[in-house]
Amino acid sequence: MAEKVIAGKSIEVTDEGYLVNMEDWSREIAAELASEAGIELTGKHLEVLEYLREKQSAGETLTIRKVGKSGIVDIKGLYKLFPGGPLKISSKLAGIPKPTSCV
Amino acid sequence: MKRILILGAGTAGTMMANKLRKALDKEEWEITIVDQFKTHYYQPGFLFIPFGIYNREDVVKPKADFFPAGVRVIYSEIGRIEAEANKVHLAGGKVLHYDYLIIATGTKTFPEETPGLYGKLWYKEIFDFYTVEGAIALQKFFKGWEGGKLVMAITELPYKCPVAPIEFVFLADAFFTEKGIRDKVDITYVTPMPGAFTKPTASKMLSELLLEKNIKVVPDFYIERVDNEKKTIVSYDDVEIPFDALAVVPVNMGDKMIERSGLGDDMNFVPTNKETLQSIQHENIFILGDASNIPTSKAGSVAHFASEILFENLMNAIEGRPVLAKFDGHANCYIETGFGKGALIDFNYETEPLPGTFPLPGIGPFGLLKNTKINHYGKVMFRWIYWHILLKGKELPVESQMTMAGKKTIN
Numbered sequence A: 001m002a003e004k005v006i007a008g009k010s011i012e013v014t015d016e017g018y019l020v021n022m023e024d025w026s027r028e029i030a031a032e033l034a035s036e037a038g039i040e041l042t043g044k045h046l047e048v049l050e051y052l053r054e055k056q057s058a059g060e061t062l063t064i065r066k067v068g069k070s071g072i073v074d075i076k077g078l079y080k081l082f083p084g085g086p087l088k089i090s091s092k093l094a095g096i097p098k099p100t101s102c103v
Numbered sequence B: 001m002k003r004i005l006i007l008g009a010g011t012a013g014t015m016m017a018n019k020l021r022k023a024l025d026k027e028e029w030e031i032t033i034v035d036q037f038k039t040h041y042y043q044p045g046f047l048f049i050p051f052g053i054y055n056r057e058d059v060v061k062p063k064a065d066f067f068p069a070g071v072r073v074i075y076s077e078i079g080r081i082e083a084e085a086n087k088v089h090l091a092g093g094k095v096l097h098y099d100y101l102i103i104a105t106g107t108k109t110f111p112e113e114t115p116g117l118y119g120k121l122w123y124k125e126i127f128d129f130y131t132v133e134g135a136i137a138l139q140k141f142f143k144g145w146e147g148g149k150l151v152m153a154i155t156e157l158p159y160k161c162p163v164a165p166i167e168f169v170f171l172a173d174a175f176f177t178e179k180g181i182r183d184k185v186d187i188t189y190v191t192p193m194p195g196a197f198t199k200p201t202a203s204k205m206l207s208e209l210l211l212e213k214n215i216k217v218v219p220d221f222y223i224e225r226v227d228n229e230k231k232t233i234v235s236y237d238d239v240e241i242p243f244d245a246l247a248v249v250p251v252n253m254g255d256k257m258i259e260r261s262g263l264g265d266d267m268n269f270v271p272t273n274k275e276t277l278q279s280i281q282h283e284n285i286f287i288l289g290d291a292s293n294i295p296t297s298k299a300g301s302v303a304h305f306a307s308e309i310l311f312e313n314l315m316n317a318i319e320g321r322p323v324l325a326k327f328d329g330h331a332n333c334y335i336e337t338g339f340g341k342g343a344l345i346d347f348n349y350e351t352e353p354l355p356g357t358f359p360l361p362g363i364g365p366f367g368l369l370k371n372t373k374i375n376h377y378g379k380v381m382f383r384w385i386y387w388h389i390l391l392k393g394k395e396l397p398v399e400s401q402m403t404m405a406g407k408k409t410i411n
């Protein structure tokens, strides 16, 4: 765990830069994390992030397929928004934990 | 008469039938269990079939051998649950009423969900080992195979027994080494996750094994389709991986019956209170095993630990008490690593797999996150335990709640 200053606030993050507390999140933080990842945040990005946060709060397991069925973007579109590892990257920008399996 | 109805007589349903019949008065409670098939499969054994370690007869027994006297058994496909009316419709039109319902219909593989997967190469050069048919087809294929690119790919999350594909590549490494053609077999592990191991401590302690065994890992690969002509798997961002033999974990979803009943999430898993194991929508419905959406592994060991909590809560409900027992997500899984060795992980909702000893602190005999011979025997013994103790709903000498005793946190 470490503290990191993001968008002018000191925030607790994991070794890989994921927010420890999802309540610390704000759109400004998302924008700054996005630019670190080389992404310019648009309304579409934010819609995905809000969706992920909502599902995470409801205790649902997040998958790429679920986002693809959300009506916000399809899976190809999701890859365009967050190239490389869409769920991994979008989770980081949404301030929720990194997706993991049991081991 | 009051009625408990159990849907699905796999690992979870069979266990519950045994536990409940022992505890409830036969004059007062009728217990019914429904399944479409008469054969019980020891699914953890499927992993060993491709390598000729087990055959079909090592993993099947009649379901009837495991039901206690005094339980009504119906072999039929389940049509749908009408939860508002406390009724279940069987495929033939028969209707069953219940006071309490236990859903234990597990998860199934749906290769047709991935375009090209269930195509002309299916069971010729593309195989699953999550069904006995797939495992046997792969055994036949491996017998005559002279080598090439072997790709083990996971299509979607969640899937049952998350360690099984890792075990598969470890066993493949050993199998082809012993066959003397390991230098001709290129093994690649493809996952939509950020790595083969994703939990910090487990990846520190076990990732080395993949390197050591010369198994390549392609992370963050989300399969869109399989190209049968080019023999490649293609990701949503148009990366292609060629294969000569493809082993896959197809998309796992709950049974279509869940969808027909309007009780599932987008993968047909039933939204379940992860502590009480009750349905979120209906108080008198409980879910055990792979059919639920609780955020822990879909595994027989989990169903076993959860069964004790479910039992307590069902008894609480029956006797008019609040459902106070809480499941912690406890899972305990052996990981075969090949050459007669294995690793073991023990974890729950909150605690990642940690090193140490199990079940006795400081003694073991099993080593957590360690690659040892004794852990392999644990896995071998698991089959005996499964048939003789687990399914019969008997107590194991292991607590249902995970314990930190014997575990070490490392940084």
Ligand SMILES: Cc1cc2nc3c(=O)[nH]c(=O)nc-3n(C[C@H](O)[C@H](O)[C@H](O)COP(=O)(O)OP(=O)(O)OC[C@H]3O[C@@H](n4cnc5c(N)ncnc54)[C@H](O)[C@@H]3O)c2cc1C
Residues within 6 Å of the ligand: B007, B008, B009, B010, B011, B012, B013, B034, B035, B036, B037, B042, B043, B044, B045, B046, B047, B076, B077, B078, B079, B104, B105, B106, B107, B129, B130, B131, B160, B161, B164, B255, B257, B288, B289, B290, B291, B298, B299, B300, B301, B302, B303, B333, B334
């Ligand atoms: C390759 C492999 C390796 C594994 N290794 C391990 C391991 O090492 N350790 C471990 O703990 N677990 C392991 N598992 C997982 C374990 O086998 C499952 O988690 C466990 O069997 C789940 O039990 P269940 O009762 O929920 O589902 P199942 O045992 O699958 O039972 C579901 C039952 O419901 C019935 N059913 C479903 N729908 C209907 C319907 N509409 N009508 C009638 N009947 C229906 C089915 O016929 C089936 O009998 C492994 C699984 C696989 C595939």
